[in-house]
Structures are given as C-alpha cells and as structure tokens.
Amino acid sequence: xxxxxxxxxxxxxxxxxxxxxxxxxxxxxxxxxxxxxxxxxxxxxxxxxxxxxxxxxxxxxxxxxxxxxxxxxxxxxxxxxxxxxxxxxxxxxxxxxxxxxxxxxxxxxxxxxxxxxxxxxxx
Amino acid sequence: xxxxxxxxxxxxxxxxxxxxxxxxxxxxxxxxxxxxxxxxxxxxxxxxxxxxxxxxxxxxxxxxxxxxxxxxxxxxxxxxxxxxxxxxxxxxxxxxxxxxxxxxxxxxxxxxxxxxxxxxxxxxxxx
Numbered sequence: 010x011x012x013x014x015x016x017x018x019x020x021x022x023x024x025x026x027x028x029x030x031x032x033x034x035x036x037x038x039x040x041x042x043x044x045x046x047x048x049x050x051x052x053x054x055x056x057x058x059x060x061x062x063x064x065x066x067x068x069x070x071x072x073x074x075x076x077x078x079x080x081x082x083x084x085x086x087x088x089x090x091x092x093x094x095x096x097x098x099x100x101x102x103x104x105x106x107x108x109x110x111x112x113x114x115x116x117x118x119x120x121x122x123x124x125x126x127x128x129x130x131x132x
Numbered sequence: 133x134x135x136x137x138x139x140x141x142x143x144x145x146x147x148x149x150x151x152x153x154x155x156x157x158x159x160x161x162x163x164x165x166x167x168x169x170x171x172x173x174x175x176x177x178x179x180x181x182x183x184x185x186x187x188x189x190x191x192x193x194x195x196x197x198x199x200x201x202x203x204x205x206x207x208x209x210x211x212x213x214x215x216x217x218x219x220x221x222x223x224x225x226x227x228x229x230x231x232x233x234x235x236x237x238x239x240x241x242x243x244x245x246x247x248x249x250x251x252x253x254x255x256x257x258x259x
C-alpha cells in the first residue's frame with residue numbers, strides 16, 4: 010500500500026485516477042459482454058432471445074447502468090489523459106478542475122443516454 | 133559470473149529503444165476508440181429496439197458490420213494493453229505476473245476472435 014494513501018489529504022484527482030482503473034476493469038467485462046452478444050447472435054434466434062431477455066431484466070439494466078457510467082467516465086478521463094500527454098492542463102488547479110469536469114460529463118452523458126432510451130420506450 | 137550490480141550493468145547503455153511502443157500503441161487505440169465507442173452507444177440503443185431478425189438485418193449492412201468489427205478489435209487491443217498495465221502494477225511475483233498476462237492475452241484473443249467470426253458469419257448470411 011502506498012504511504013500517500015494514509016498521509017495525504019483526500020483530493021479529487023485521487024478519485025479520478027483510481028476510477029480510471031476501476032472503470033477500465035469494468036469495461037473489460039463490458040467488452041466480454043459485447044463478445045457474448047455477437048456469439049449469441051451467431052448462435053441463432055433462441056440464443057439471441059435469451060441474451061435479450063437477460064439484458065432486459067433488472068440485472069441486465071444494472072449492468073447497462075454500470076457499463077454506461079464506466080464508459081463515459083473512462084472516455085472523458087481518457088481524453089483528459091491525451092490532453093495531458095500533449096503537456097496541457099498539468100497544473101494542480103487545472104487537474105482538479107478537469108477532474109470535476111470529467112465527473113460531471115460522465116454523469117450528464119449517462120443521464121442523457123438513459124433519457125434517450127426512456128424516450129425510445131426501451132425501459 | 134559477474135559481481136557487478138544490475139544497476140551498474142545497465143548504467144550507460146541507454147534505453148532499450150522499444151520502451152515507447154506500448155505507450156504509443158495504447159494511445160493510438162484510445163484515440164480511435166473515441167468515435168468508435170460513441171457509434172457503439174448509438175448502436176446499442178438501435179439494437180435494443182430490434183429482435184433477432186432485425187439484428188441480423190442490421191449487422192448485414194456492411195457499414196455496421198465493419199464498424200462493429202473495428203470497435204471490437206480496437207476495444208480488445210485496448211482492453212489487453214490496459215489490463216497489462218494493471219497486472220504489471222499489482223502482481224509482484226514473476227510467475228503470477230506471467231500467468232495473469234498470458235491469461236488476459238488468451239481471454240481477449242479468444243473472445244475477440246469469437247466475436248469477429250460471429251459477426252462475419254451473420255453479416256455474410258450464414259445465420
């Protein structure tokens with residue numbers, strides 16, 4: 010365990026840093042679910058119907074909620090990383106501000122997609 | 133047998149000249165995934181409206197099949213390179229690290245290949 014976790018005051022950049030990893034692992038599982046989707050589709054009508062039933066259940070919706078939130082956080086924070094790689098936004102103030110911006114984006118984008126899904130009558 | 137420390141052996145040799153490869157390929161995949169993943173979100177919403185026959189028709193469109201295969205391919209490359217960094221950070225033992233890295237490579241390789249073959253099968257009308 011890194012000593013900074015015990016002695017440093019909590020900061021939002023810590024949260025977004027570890028969330029990038031956590032959501033990355035989550036999206037690893039999401040990628041495998043996408044593979045299951047393709048395999049179920051190739052398996053025929055029965056296996057695809059089963060996939061749809063599972064993903065439309067409350068458990069499937071919970072997985073979709075986690076996947077969408079993880080996706081938009083990882084996407085936003087990934088763009089933040091790319092901007093950092095070009096040498097921009099690396100000051101403490103900028104890094105904190107962009108942490109909040111990415112968290113806000115993830116929540117807003119996830120909310121927007123679920124609102125669209127609701128309006129499409131998918132929920 | 134050399135009694136020099138590993139650090140003293142390595143000192144002055146410079147870099148191995150391939151250190152930047154993984155870093156760069158991870159970022160190339162990440163940049164490609166920005167548009168692909170936005171398309172994937174749109175596609176999931178679209179596919180959620182369709183049943184089996186609608187989905188096979190949807191994937192038979194060459195644009196959808198191509199973008200889906202690209203999304204899967206680049207995602208799985210990115211999944212592998214991201215998981216590799218996590219394993220290298222948290223698994224300390226040599227054997228454990230090698231096992232986890234191989235496992236992740238095999239999982240992404242197998243699942244990715246299965247997904248692409250499945251998409252091709254349906255897209256080319258074999259379903």
